[in-house]
Amino acid sequence: xxxxxxxxxxxxxxxxxxxxxxxxxxxxxxxxxxxxxxxxxxxxxxxxxxxxxxxxxxxxxxxxxxxxxxxxxxxxxxxxxxxxxxxxxxxxxxxxxxxxxxxxxxxxxxxxxxxxxxxxxxxxxxxxxxxxxxxxxxxxxxxxxxxxxxxxxxxxxxxxxxxxxxxxxxxxxxxxxxxxxxxxxxxxxxxxxxxxxxxxxxxxxxxxxxxxxxxxxxxxxxxxxxxxxxxxxxxxxxxxxxxxxxxxxxxxxxxxxxxxxxxxxxxxxxxxxxxxxxxxxxxxxxxxxxxxxx
Amino acid sequence: xxxxxxxxxxxxxxxxxxxxxxxxxxxxxxxxxxxxxxxxxxxxxxxxxxxxxxxxxxxxxxxxxxxxxxxxxxxxxxxxxxxxxxxxxxxxxxxxxxxxxxxxxxxxxxxxxxxxxxxxxxxxxxxxxxxxxxxxxxxxxxxxxxxxxxxxxxxxxxxxxxxxxxxxxxxxxxxxxxxxxxxxxxxxxxxxxxxxxxxxxxxxxxxxxxxxxxxxxxxxxxxxxxxxxxxxxxxxxxxxxxxxxxxxxxxxxxxxxxxxxxxxxxxxxxxxxxxxxxx
Amino acid sequence: xxxxxxxxxxxxxxxxxxxxxxxxxxxxxxxxxxxxxxxxxxxxxxxxxxxxxxxxxxxxxxxxxxxxxxxxxxxxxxxxxxxxxxxxxxxxxxxxxxxxxxxxxxxxxxxxxxxxxxxxxxxxxxxxxxxxxxxxxxxxxxxxxxxxxxxxxxxxxxxxxxxxxxxxxxxxxxxxxxxxxxxxxxxxxxxxxxxxxxxxxxxxxxxxxxxxxxxxxxxxxxxxxxxxxxxxxxxxxxxxxxxxxxxxxxxxxxxxxxxxxxxxxxxxxxxxxxxxxxxxxxxxxxxxxxxxxxxxxxxxxxxx
Numbered sequence: 001x002x003x004x005x006x007x008x009x010x011x012x013x014x015x016x017x018x019x020x021x022x023x024x025x026x027x028x029x030x031x032x033x034x035x036x037x038x039x040x041x042x043x044x045x046x047x048x049x050x051x052x053x054x055x056x057x058x059x060x061x062x063x064x065x066x067x068x069x070x071x072x073x074x075x076x077x078x079x080x081x082x083x084x085x086x087x088x089x090x091x092x093x094x095x096x097x098x099x100x101x102x103x104x105x106x107x108x109x110x111x112x113x114x115x116x117x118x119x120x121x122x123x124x125x126x127x128x129x130x131x132x133x134x135x136x137x138x139x140x141x142x143x144x145x146x147x148x149x150x151x152x153x154x155x156x157x158x159x160x161x162x163x164x165x166x167x168x169x170x171x172x173x174x175x176x177x178x179x180x181x182x183x184x185x186x187x188x189x190x191x192x193x194x195x196x197x198x199x200x201x202x203x204x205x206x207x208x209x210x211x212x213x214x215x216x217x218x219x220x221x222x223x224x225x226x227x228x229x230x231x232x233x234x235x236x237x238x239x240x241x242x243x244x245x246x247x248x249x250x251x252x253x254x255x256x257x258x259x260x261x262x263x264x265x266x267x268x269x270x271x272x273x274x275x276x277x278x279x280x281x282x283x284x285x286x287x288x289x290x291x292x293x294x
Numbered sequence: 295x296x297x298x299x300x301x302x303x304x305x306x307x308x309x310x311x312x313x314x315x316x317x318x319x320x321x322x323x324x325x326x327x328x329x330x331x332x333x334x335x336x337x338x339x340x341x342x343x344x345x346x347x348x349x350x351x352x353x354x355x356x357x358x359x360x361x362x363x364x365x366x367x368x369x370x371x372x373x374x375x376x377x378x379x380x381x382x383x384x385x386x387x388x389x390x391x392x393x394x395x396x397x398x399x400x401x402x403x404x405x406x407x408x409x410x411x412x413x414x415x416x417x418x419x420x421x422x423x424x425x426x427x428x429x430x431x432x433x434x435x436x437x438x439x440x441x442x443x444x445x446x447x448x449x450x451x452x453x454x455x456x457x458x459x460x461x462x463x464x465x466x467x468x469x470x471x472x473x474x475x476x477x478x479x480x481x482x483x484x485x486x487x488x489x490x491x492x493x494x495x496x497x498x499x500x501x502x503x504x505x506x507x508x509x510x511x512x513x514x515x516x517x518x519x520x521x522x523x524x525x526x527x528x529x530x531x532x533x534x535x536x537x538x539x540x541x542x543x544x545x546x547x548x549x550x551x552x553x554x555x556x557x558x559x560x561x562x563x564x565x566x567x568x569x570x571x572x573x
Numbered sequence: 574x575x576x577x578x579x580x581x582x583x584x585x586x587x588x589x590x591x592x593x594x595x596x597x598x599x600x601x602x603x604x605x606x607x608x609x610x611x612x613x614x615x616x617x618x619x620x621x622x623x624x625x626x627x628x629x630x631x632x633x634x635x636x637x638x639x640x641x642x643x644x645x646x647x648x649x650x651x652x653x654x655x656x657x658x659x660x661x662x663x664x665x666x667x668x669x670x671x672x673x674x675x676x677x678x679x680x681x682x683x684x685x686x687x688x689x690x691x692x693x694x695x696x697x698x699x700x701x702x703x704x705x706x707x708x709x710x711x712x713x714x715x716x717x718x719x720x721x722x723x724x725x726x727x728x729x730x731x732x733x734x735x736x737x738x739x740x741x742x743x744x745x746x747x748x749x750x751x752x753x754x755x756x757x758x759x760x761x762x763x764x765x766x767x768x769x770x771x772x773x774x775x776x777x778x779x780x781x782x783x784x785x786x787x788x789x790x791x792x793x794x795x796x797x798x799x800x801x802x803x804x805x806x807x808x809x810x811x812x813x814x815x816x817x818x819x820x821x822x823x824x825x826x827x828x829x830x831x832x833x834x835x836x837x838x839x840x841x842x843x844x845x846x847x848x849x850x851x852x853x854x855x856x857x858x859x860x861x862x863x864x865x866x867x868x869x870x871x872x873x874x875x876x877x
Contacts, residue, residue: 006469013471014386020378022392025399027438031406031414058773060757092311100308109312112319114558115551117492119322120499120527123547126534127322129786134793143748143796146779157318162443164315165492166450169485173454190304204450207401211446214405220502221531229780231756240779245407249502250782252409253621253661254758256687261757262663269410276405280398288394421671427616427658506664510618510656511628522616522656532659535783536625 032273039266042066051267055233057247059261066264068271070233074148074241075272078223079216081152081237082159087209089156090163091198094205097164098171099193116161125225128154133226146228148241154222159212166211170204171197203287210283214276220245244272326551330544339549354546356513360429360523361498361553364508367433368440368497373490376444380486383445384452385474404442411438412503420507428520432508439503440493447489451482481571484564491564495554501527526550613651615851618658619665619678620759622702622784622802623839627678627858629866631655634857644853655854662759669694669842675851679840681759694843699858700867700874703803703836704763705823707788707813711795717743720817726768729798732775737796751778752790752799759837760784764800767835768818788813800835804871828873839872 036043042051046066054067093113097106128150136145174197182192198205228240229250242250248265255262340355379400387393412435419431455478463473510522511532526546533543617627635655641648660668662679669677670690680702688696706726708714718741721729728734730751737744753774754760765771781787781799788805791797792812803823806813815823818835827833847855857863864874 010469010471017378017382017386018392020375021382021387021396024375024379024441025396027441028399028403028406030418031403031411031438034414034417035410058756061773088307089311089314092307093315096308096312100305101312105312109316111555111559112316114492114495115323115555116315116319117495117499117554117558119551119554120501120530120547122499122501122527122531122534123326123551126543127325129789130793131325137794144750144779144794160315161492166446169447169450169454173450188298188301190301190308191298194304204453207446210401211404211442214401218405218407220407220409224782225786229755229782230777231780232776240777242780245409248407249409250755250780251757252413253659253664254681254755255661255663257663257667266410269407273402273406273410277398277402280401280405284394284398284401420673426673427618427656427668505658506660510658511624512632513656521614522658532621532624535621535785 032270035266035270035273039263039270041260042263042267052271057231059251059264064260064264066267068244068247068268070231071242071244071247071268072271072275074227074234075217075243075245075275077148077234077237077241078151078155078227078243079213081148082155082216083209083213085152085156086160086163086212090160090208090212091167091205093160094164094167094171095193095198098168099189099197113161113164116157121158121219121221124154124158125222128222129225144228144240146226146240147238148227148234148243149238151223151226151243152237154226155216155219158219158222159215162215163208163212166208167201167205170201170208173204174200206283206287210280213279217243217272217276217279218245220249224249244268244275248272323551326544326548330541330546330548333541333545334548354524354526354529354542354549357524357526357529357546358549358553360509360513361526361550363429363523364432364436364504364525365494365497367429368436369490369494371433371437372441372444372493376441377448377486379441379445380448380452381474384449385470385478400442400445403438407502408435408439408500409502409506411435412506414438415503416506425520427508427510427522429508429523430519432504432523432525435503435507436497436500439500440497443493443496444490447492448482448486451485451489452478454485455481484567484571487564491557491560495557498550498554498557499527501531504528505531526553613850614654614656615676615854616656616658616674617676617678617841618656618660618668618674620662620680620839621659622680622759623678623699623841624657624659626699626839626867626870626872627841628657629870630858630863631657631854633862633866634854641850645849648849648853666690666842669844672844675847676841676843679759679842681762681837683840683842691842691844694845695841695847695855697841697855697859698875699839699841700864700872701828701836701838702760702872703823703828703833704760704767704800705803705806705813705835706798706816706818707791707801707806708798708816709791709795710812710814712737712798712814714740714744714798715814715816717741718816720820720822722819723768726818727770727772730764730769730774730778731772732777735777747796750790750794750797751775752781752787752797753778754784754787754800755780755782760800760802763835763837802871803873807871825873829876836873839867 051066051068052072053069054065055069056065056067057070058065097109101109132150132153133145136142136150178196178200182196223243224246227243227246229242229246230240231242234241248269252265255265339358340353379396383393383397415431415435419425419434420427425431459477460473463477504525505528508523509525509528513522513524527550530543530546533539533546635653638644638653640650640652642650662681665674665677665679666687668674714737725740729749734740734749736746736748738746756774781790784802784805787799788801788809791799791801792809801813806815821827821832823833867874
């Protein structure tokens with residue numbers, strides 16, 4: 001009798017938990033459906049490939065030309081660039097905090113890292129515009145200092161705390177036996193860290209990088225002020241561009257809801273979400289391979 | 295232990311990363327203090343905006359209240375679903391397709407531009423459910439925005455608990471829910487709380503989602519669920535875009551950063567508590 | 574097995590709700606309006622150009638009268654509560670139709686289809702936002718060529734001329750930085766109608782998210798040229814130098830006489846006829862006090 005009751009209780013609890021998890025995640029599905037609905041006319045009239053590969057964005061011309069290739073490229077450049085800068089810095093700092101920092105320094109550094117998350121993206125945007133853009137203009141004698149690189153720089157600072165926090169947690173969860181074994185064998189700490197600890201923690205670290213990449217792709221306010229928002233296809237990292245998130249934020253408020261322009265912007269939003277999902281899916285596949293190897 | 299060249303290079307990498315981050319943040323804080331510190335006084339914190347144009351004088355009290363209400367609501371709305379999902383991912387569904395699917399969904403939510411989250415909540419909450427531009431809608435939008443952050447950090451906190459606890463408990467015949475409730479969760483709570491406070495810092499600074507769901511340029515922010523509220527990042531955005539009072543904008547930014555600093559120091563002390571428990 | 578059945582039921586339920594959310598995007602929530610009790614606050618939202626004006630007036634109005642019965646004795650003794658939000662002109666139009674806002678703030682010329690949607694309500698013009706071609710104070714163009722012809726402006730803004738020296742040999746050999754507002758927005762439409770007349774803006778032009786930021790760009794960067802709200806030029810007199818168009822300077826007389834043509838209306842729209850409170854606030858906005866605010870912020874009030 002007692003056994004049955006306990007088992008039932010277990011089933012109910014696990015059902016509630018699974019249910020809650022599923023329902024909350026379905027919220028994303030709900031959002032996707034909403035975006036799809038708002039942008040449907042674009043997909044049915046223009047078609048996926050034309051939308052994705054067209055490089056002219058003039059939605060208010062007659063006939064309207066809507067191709068977001070330049071924006072997709074800008075998004076990848078900005079987010080990829082941000083990760084290029086943030087990953088070594090973030091992981092290096094996480095290793096530093098987890099393994100090497102003297103505890104007094106760590107006690108200062110950790111709140112500092114956390115504080116970076118609290119700085120609103122608007123502030124980053126305006127600081128970037130006021131300080132970074134001006135710096136580029138003066139130092140390199142550029143006509144205007146906005147660029148994808150400037151945006152990447154600021155984005156890197158914005159995502160570093162997420163990388164550090166999650167990577168440090170991943171490192172800390174590696175069993176201490178490995179460290180003890182390393183000391184016992186006379187292996188130098190840096191060697192131990194890079195060859196043993198980091199590989200063991202790499203699943204958590206990769207997860208952190210993926211989260212950061214998603215964040216960088218979707219970040220709006222900072223890139224709005226720093227990327228330049230030109231319509232031309234960006235020629236290099238140091239060129240100006242218009243990432244998808246900036247495109248949406250810039251034009252959505254003044255577009256007329258229900259209009260072709262509005263629908264095109266939602267379509268761009270859907271593309272952004274799908275891009276993030278695709279990146280995440282690819283990384284997850286790689287992670288599963290890693291798990292199987294071990 | 296012989297120190298090779300590579301060792302020195304690696305150490306240089308680790309140390310310089312840590313110090314560089316420290317320098318960057320201090321530079322940002324110093325810059326904010328330099329440009330806005332002079333304007334943060336008791337009057338600024340406790341009064342409402344006034345002056346011509348609006349915001350050049352007076353204070354930001356309703357914005358502070360509004361931000362606090364918004365993040366409180368975001369917390370209330372996201373903590374149960376977020377925690378449940380994290381528990382599922384770490385305790386119940388470590389492998390398996392549903393878990394992988396949910397994990398993917400959660401990570402992808404992090405990539406949805408916050409303005410689209412805002413518009414979704416606008417369609418659902420503000421219009422269909424008739425809430426209007428309201429604290430409730432803003433809280434929901436922010437809750438959706440921070441949900442992935444809570445899930446990922448809570449899951450990390452749960453996974454960091456020594457596996458032995460679970461193994462010993464199950465070998466003793468203790469039920470899974472008991473293990474979870476009595477053994478795992480209490481040890482993970484400081485870490486989970488740290489993740490929550492990190493997420494709230496993120497929510498406190500978000501502008502785009504509240505712009506279309508909750509924010510007003512001027513409101514009393516009394517905490518009524520169906521009324522618009524003022525909020526610090528939005529007020530900041532208005533001040534900056536109107537170019538009406540750059541000084542007050544920096545001062546507002548400073549207040550917001552200090553608010554988040556306070557939350558994060560709280561998070562830090564709680565997570566170091568977790569460290570001590572885990573060892 | 575049973576678990577999966579429940580889960581799929583849950584899924585259907587969620588999908589149903591999201592379908593509703595999707596529908597909300599298309600319908601205008603008429604049913605909600607009739608059912609929801611009319612609460613006593615006035616909610617206004619939309620264009621960020623109009624927002625400071627309305628917010629200021631709302632603040633003054635509330636300060637002066639405090640409760641509705643002071644405005645009109647037939648109204649109850651309730652505190653005046655007016656909320657002002659932003660979100661953009663498009664958002665203002667949509668939300669006014671949804672009933673989310675009592676008034677939508679719009680800073681562009683309404684098309685006929687748009688006007689029809691407000692046929693049963695109201696469209697009130699408070700004034701105009703004049704767009705001034707502005708350059709940095711350090712830019713010698715203000716001395717060398719204080720007026721540019723429409724053709725010269727078109728060639729600059731379309732990217733045909735890329736260098737200040739090409740415009741006039743007396744100017745420095747510096748690239749021209751063109752700053753514009755987002756290409757779908759009201760300001761951009763005005764500029765297109767008055768100057769560009771269909772010629773596309775250069776692909777190199779920087780699209781700046783707000784007028785304030787555009788003004789900031791001109792003030793910070795000596796090579797920039799852009800169109801700015803007159804209000805912002807007035808607020809920063811020594812930092813942004815206005816350029817005349819075809820010899821016509823953006824002075825008050827030229828604007829009022831219609832000689833200077835680059836401007837957009839500042840409108841308040843509402844879906845239904847304004848009720849007594851809303852009408853009283855509208856009257857205040859159109860009164861001397863309200864229009865004074867419009868003027869002091871640098872815009873052109875509508876003639877009384």
